[in-house]
Amino acid sequence: MSFMAAALAVAEDAGAAGEVPVGAVVVQAGQIIATGANRMLRDHDPTAHAEIVALRTAARALGTMRLSGCDLYVTLEPCAMCAGAIAHARIARLYFAAFDPKGGAVEHGPCLFQQPTIHHTPEVYGGISETAAAELLRNFFRQKRSPAVKNPDALPRTA
Amino acid sequence: MSFMAAALAVAEDAGAAGEVPVGAVVVQAGQIIATGANRMLRDHDPTAHAEIVALRTAARALGTMRLSGCDLYVTLEPCAMCAGAIAHARIARLYFAAFDPKGGAVEHGPCLFQQPTIHHTPEVYGGISETAAAELLRNFFRQKRSPAVKNPDALPRTA
Numbered sequence: 001m002s003f004m005a006a007a008l009a010v011a012e013d014a015g016a017a018g019e020v021p022v023g024a025v026v027v028q029a030g031q032i033i034a035t036g037a038n039r040m041l042r043d044h045d046p047t048a049h050a051e052i053v054a055l056r057t058a059a060r061a062l063g064t065m066r067l068s069g070c071d072l073y074v075t076l077e078p079c080a081m082c083a084g085a086i087a088h089a090r091i092a093r094l095y096f097a098a099f100d101p102k103g104g105a106v107e108h109g110p111c112l113f114q115q116p117t118i119h120h121t122p123e124v125y126g127g128i129s130e131t132a133a134a135e136l137l138r139n140f141f142r143q144k145r146s147p148a149v150k151n152p153d154a155l156p157r158t159a
Numbered sequence: 160m161s162f163m164a165a166a167l168a169v170a171e172d173a174g175a176a177g178e179v180p181v182g183a184v185v186v187q188a189g190q191i192i193a194t195g196a197n198r199m200l201r202d203h204d205p206t207a208h209a210e211i212v213a214l215r216t217a218a219r220a221l222g223t224m225r226l227s228g229c230d231l232y233v234t235l236e237p238c239a240m241c242a243g244a245i246a247h248a249r250i251a252r253l254y255f256a257a258f259d260p261k262g263g264a265v266e267h268g269p270c271l272f273q274q275p276t277i278h279h280t281p282e283v284y285g286g287i288s289e290t291a292a293a294e295l296l297r298n299f300f301r302q303k304r305s306p307a308v309k310n311p312d313a314l315p316r317t318a
Contacts, residue, residue, distance in 0.1 A: 002225060014172055021207075032249075040224045040247075041224060043219075043224075044218050044219055044221070044222050044223055045215055045219065045224055046214055046215075046224045046225065046226070046244060046247040046249075047206065047211055047215055047244045047247065047248075048217055048224075048249035052206055054204060055202055055205055056206055059203050059204055059205055060203055060204065062200075062203070062293025063203050063225050064203055065199045065200060065202075065203050065204060065205045065207075066205070067205070076309070079243055079247075079264065080239050080240070080242065080243035080246075080264075080271055080277075081240050081241075081242075081244045081246075081247060082240075082243070082275075083240075083243075084238055084239035084240025084241070084242075084243060084264070085205060085206045085240045087206040087236075087239075087240075088199075088206065088240060089205035089206075090205075101276075102276060102278075103276065103278065104276075105243070105276075108276065109275075109276035109277075110239070110269035110271060110274050110276075112239055112269060115239075115268050115269050116268075117261060117262065117264075117267060117268035117269075118239075118268075119261075119262065126221070143294075145222050150279075
């Protein structure tokens with residue numbers, strides 16, 4: 001399974017739990033050392049995007065706040081919060097799947113890694129498995145809007 | 160004690176523990192419901208800025224990922240990660256002390272709350288108790304650079 005396929009599997013689990021389906025994995029020396037699913041609703045945590053969860057888990061596992069040499073795979077273009085965290089963690093390479101013109105902060109909006117004040121910039125590869133990730137999100141929001149949803153309380157109030 | 164004085168006290172505690180001295184408090188209806196100190200080194204957590212710690216603690220206490228109607232007081236201008244988290248948490252008013260031309264993302268760099276794609280913008284009041292907060296940071300970094308530091312292992316490897 002490719003690293004992005006692993007991130008997509010994590011995203012599917014998040015969606016099954018009623019969270020916006022985004023998943024991330026941290027890779028060091030060819031091995032997945034941490035995974036992260038979007039957990040904002042489950043954890044009552046406005047910071048619990050998939051990337052933040054994965055970065056925190058990886059850093060705790062390695063016993064350092066720096067993930068130099070590690071790569072992050074995530075199924076959606078990171079927002080400003082997550083792009084900032086990626087810079088703080090010193091991630092070497094960022095691979096993301098779907099582009100996010102509304103909330104993304106890597107190729108859209110503030111384009112954070114192109115800002116002169118950014119203190120670390122990873123290599124960035126966007127659009128890996130883009131179709132699969134976008135389809136997962138599209139299906140989730142289609143189901144969310146559907147009146148036939150069985151348990152609306154399990155779904156997020158906002159994206 | 161004013162809310163910013165409370166945030167400064169938290170920042171002093173962080174500095175005493177060898178962390179860059181930044182502190183934050185979340186206020187709801189005139190009461191402090193959460194505090195957060197910078198804990199990046201202690202927790203091996205690249206996301207553990209004072210603001211993130213305070214927001215997570217407040218959200219967990221209230222049992223919701225949205226802190227609508229809550230205010231955040233922090234001793235340093237938030238970075239992009241923290242400004243993004245403040246938007247996700249729907250903080251009503253942001254009060255910060257020292258300005259941060261190098262790492263700040265509110266009045267400097269990407270000026271995140273002025274970006275057209277930002278989905279929530281708090282009221283922003285910068286420069287509250289600016290002198291005290293800046294002095295705390297200056298003293299910390301002066302001591303860090305000093306060869307007379309008694310316990311260099313307790314100090315952060317990087318800012």
